[in-house]
Amino acid sequence: MxxxxxxxxxxxxxxxxxxxxxxxxxxxxxxxxxxxxxxxxxxxxxxxxxxxxxxxxxxxxxxxxxxxxxxxxxxxxxxxxxxxxxxxxxVQVVERDFPLLSAKEVNAVVKQRLRRKLSVVGACIGTDAHTVGIDAILNVKGIAGEKGLEYYRELKVTNLGAQVSVPELVEAARAEKADAVLVSQVVTQRDAHLHNTREMSAAFREAMPAGKRPLLIVGGPRFDETMTDELGVDRIFGRGTTPGEVASYLVHALITNKKAKA
The missing domain is CATH 3.30.30.60 (D-lysine 5,6-aminomutase beta subunit KamE, N-terminal domain)
Known part of the structure; x- marks a missing residue:
């Protein structure tokens, strides 16, 4: 206090x-x-x-x-x-700069503007075997009474699970034509979460041209949300993040904000 x-x-x-x-x-x-x-x-x-x-x-x-x-x-x-x-x-923090949408609103925007299902691939990379975070966001059961992204009918979700190598993640994203890649990192010994994230972002930039890369999102309790540029990702979510926040951000970054800039 x-x-x-x-x-x-x-x-x-x-x-x-x-x-x-x-x-x-x-x-x-x-x-x-x-x-x-x-x-x-x-x-x-x-x-x-x-x-x-x-x-x-x-x-x-x-x-x-x-x-x-x-x-x-x-x-x-x-x-x-x-x-x-x-x-x-x-005090410097990352404020939410997008509206928080309901599942119905997310589905409506994706259906009306994207006109296809939004593809999301998620995983825990490296040696990280803690899937509770990625499962809370992706699995239909969700967390604290809020359903995960699998519940959204206009989202196509591929959960690769734990201990996924970076090359495997890149190939899965390519195969699923991913619009966004979600990576959860709980293990932080010797800054493993930072090293893994940098390796992941570098691999996607090497494997795919700028206009073809999926949105790169990482989350975990020990991330600093201000380090997006340093880690080479588009967004960092910290502890307490809900599936609704992630879904709303996906709509904002991939559809609403993209249309506004066009």
Whole structure:
């Protein structure tokens, strides 16, 4: 939680909103953090956890939980005060720049303007075997009561599943004449999600000319949504994304916005 202060003296007449963490009382700066240290659980390990928290700017730091999680590893939870502030006016995020459509509206736009089914190919690439994300977006059962893209009658969905190689993905996209390729990446050790995405975008650019490439979309809980240019993709979706958001974006990018630019 946080407390917000407005600074009427902000330059340019813009209201400067300062956010301070909230724990027990408004503006007290209290935070809770968790981490693991590669040490067995003992008093020295607990002292090391508090020292680390102090160096992170948490002062005073209170160790509220410590538990061994394997041979030579301990998990800690620390609670304490920080003096850091955040100016909301300087926070940069990717805002949704397209209307959120219902399934009926998506189907109507695709049928009336595209006049054929919109082809979508999805997969988890590399060694990533976590299909919960891609299944939540593509499978008809969807997520949290919202049906996936297979439910949309004007969308043709091909779900390749897990551990798909980049060449296999490119060939499947070519065979299915994909308008869009959706890639889910959950495994992030050693930035595997970033490496895999760069490899995927490079492969599509090498295999297909600019006007023939499908829309490249990636999603996962650890992606930075501002990194589209750096990763060579058209859109990045983060945690909490719904099938309806993805379907609405596909219509916006492939039909509505494309028509407007023509």
């Amino acid at each position: 946080s407390a917000v202060q407005a600074d009427p003296a902000a330059p340019g007449g813009a209201e400067k909103k300062i956010v301070r963490p909230y724990g027990d009382t408004t503006g007290d700066g209290m935070v809770q953090v968790s981490f693991t240290l590669p040490v067995p659980h003992d008093k020295r390990a607990e002292g090391a956890a508090v020292q680390l928290a102090n160096r992170m700017g948490i002062d005073p730091a209170m160790l509220v939980h410590a538990k061994p999680i394997g041979d030579g590893f301990t998990f800690f939870v620390v609670y304490g005060r920080v003096n850091h502030l955040v100016d909301l006016a300087t």
